[in-house]
Amino acid sequence: MNMRYPNFDLLRLLLAVEVAFVHGWAMTDTAFNWAGFIMAVPAFLAISGFLVLKSYEESGTWGVFIRKRALRLLPALLVSLILCWVLFDWFAVYNSLLNWVTGGLYTLPGVANGPLWSLMWEEIAYVCLALLWMAGAYKHRAIIWLLLAMSFAIVYWARVLDGHTQMILFLLPSFFIGNLAYLHRTSLLKVHPVIPWCLLFAVIFSYRIPYFGQLVQLSPVGFQAFAVVWVGMAGLNAAPFRFPDISYSVYIYHMPIVIYLIRHDIATTTSSMALWLPLPLLAICLASWYLVEKPALKLKPPGKTTAAKSATCDGALIKEGAA
Numbered sequence: 001m002n003m004r005y006p007n008f009d010l011l012r013l014l015l016a017v018e019v020a021f022v023h024g025w026a027m028t029d030t031a032f033n034w035a036g037f038i039m040a041v042p043a044f045l046a047i048s049g050f051l052v053l054k055s056y057e058e059s060g061t062w063g064v065f066i067r068k069r070a071l072r073l074l075p076a077l078l079v080s081l082i083l084c085w086v087l088f089d090w091f092a093v094y095n096s097l098l099n100w101v102t103g104g105l106y107t108l109p110g111v112a113n114g115p116l117w118s119l120m121w122e123e124i125a126y127v128c129l130a131l132l133w134m135a136g137a138y139k140h141r142a143i144i145w146l147l148l149a150m151s152f153a154i155v156y157w158a159r160v161l162d163g164h165t166q167m168i169l170f171l172l173p174s175f176f177i178g179n180l181a182y183l184h185r186t187s188l189l190k191v192h193p194v195i196p197w198c199l200l201f202a203v204i205f206s207y208r209i210p211y212f213g214q215l216v217q218l219s220p221v222g223f224q225a226f227a228v229v230w231v232g233m234a235g236l237n238a239a240p241f242r243f244p245d246i247s248y249s250v251y252i253y254h255m256p257i258v259i260y261l262i263r264h265d266i267a268t269t270t271s272s273m274a275l276w277l278p279l280p281l282l283a284i285c286l287a288s289w290y291l292v293e294k295p296a297l298k299l300k301p302p303g304k305t306t307a308a309k310s311a312t313c314d315g316a317l318i319k320e321g322a323a
Contacts, residue, residue, distance in 0.1 A: 008047055008232040010239045012247035015040040015228075019115065020254035020281065024273040027258060037204050038224050041118045041167060042174035044251075046225035047232060048122060049178020052129060053138070062130055068300045069126055072248075073119065075296040079288050080252045084113055087260045104164060113255050121168060125175045141183050148176040152219065174225040181229040193236035200227040200235070246285040249293065253284050 019040045026032040052069070059065040077100075084092040088111050095112035103124075104117025137143045151172035158169050181188060202209060203223045206216040216223045257280055261267035267276045 005051075005233050006237055006239060006242075007235050008051060009243070009245055009247070011228055011232050012044065012047060012245075013243075013250065015043055016247040016250035016254075020250055020258075020277070023114075023255060024258050024267075024277055025270050027262060028268060028270045028273050038228065039167075039170065039221055042170040042221050042225055043228045044118070045122060045125065045171045046174040046178040046181075046229045048125065049129075049175040050182045050229050050233065051178075052126060053179050053182045056129060056133055062134070064301050065126075065130060069123075071296045071300055072293075073123070075292045076249050076252060076288055077116070077119065079249075079292055080113055080116070080256070083253060083256050083284070084111070087256050092256075103168065111256075111259055113252065115251055115255055118171075119252075121171050125171065129175075129179070138179070138183065141180070144176055144179050144183065148173055148180065151176055152222065155219075155221070170221045173219075173222055177222065177225040178229050181226065181233060185233060188230060189234050191234055193234060196227070196230040196233075196235035197238075200231045203227045244286060244289045245293075246282075246289050249285040249288045250281065253288070254281055257281055257284070 015038065018037060022034065022040075025034070055068060056065045059068060081093050081096060084096050092111040092113075095108050095110055096116055099107040099112045099114060100116040100120055102117075103120040104114070107114075107117075132138060132144075137147075151169075155166070155169050155173060158166060161169075202212060203216055206213040206223075254277070257277060258267075258273065261273065261276050267273040
């Protein structure tokens with residue numbers, strides 16, 4: 001059985017493109033007013049909650065897991081900092097690092113690669129996952145359900161805080177939703193593959209659906225996170241072919257390019273940004289994937305699943321795709 005869950009690749013790419021689109025629009029139109037289809041960063045964390053738990057289970061040890069995560073995240077992050085230096089100066093690199101290590105809670109005025117803020121919170125989520133695993137929490141689904149309930153309570157109590165802080169707190173339930181989807185994957189995979197897609201579109205356009213829209217408004221982040229993960233794991237395969245996994249690079253490279261285009265008066269309107277941003281962004285992302293990220297992924301150490309498969313001659317064990 002192929003357990004690579006290919007819809008996750010497509011969903012991550014669509015979410016990254018949404019973020020780039022929203023940032024390009026917001027920075028070139030003072031009348032910008034659009035909440036987006038899906039809250040992208042919480043959705044990313046929900047996907048990570050599923051795939052990273054899968055990755056940890058396959059890794060076998062804390063060291064293997066950390067090395068795999070580092071090889072996935074750090075090479076492109078380094079390239080993004082080099083891009084800031086090439087397009088701007090050392091201050092942009094420093095400010096982007098500051099934005100990253102503080103999780104967006106502190107950034108100096110001036111150029112910074114804003115989207116890096118979410119990476120630190122994702123890395124913290126990885127550490128929490130590893131600690132929960134070592135404590136045996138994932139052997140008891142009720143514990144993760146309890147943590148999910150607590151995280152929703154925190155989100156509710158923090159609803160009066162500023163928007164950025166609320167967005168950070170949205171990551172809590174999103175990550176646990178991804179975890180629980182993985183723990184309950186056997187049941188969730190039994191549905192017809194069209195049903196998860198129907199739920200996702202219903203959630204996106206819930207404002208047009210009487211009563212259901214009111215239900216979604218009780219917790220938009222919860223409904224969105226679950227719908228995205230369910231489509232990723234059990235939805236009808238919308239991309240039957242493999243394509244370069246450039247979603248991460250689209251997410252962390254687009255902002256320096258957007259700022260550069262604006263500062264040099266190349267793209268000063270939303271329409272001109274839509275014209276000038278895609279080509280350089282795609283070129284840099286593809287170069288990053290084939291020259292940096294993909295070679296780095298080949299250095300990933302084999303986990304216990306890979307090692308077991310290598311030791312099995314009859315092919316009884318099927319290796320699952322890397323998270």
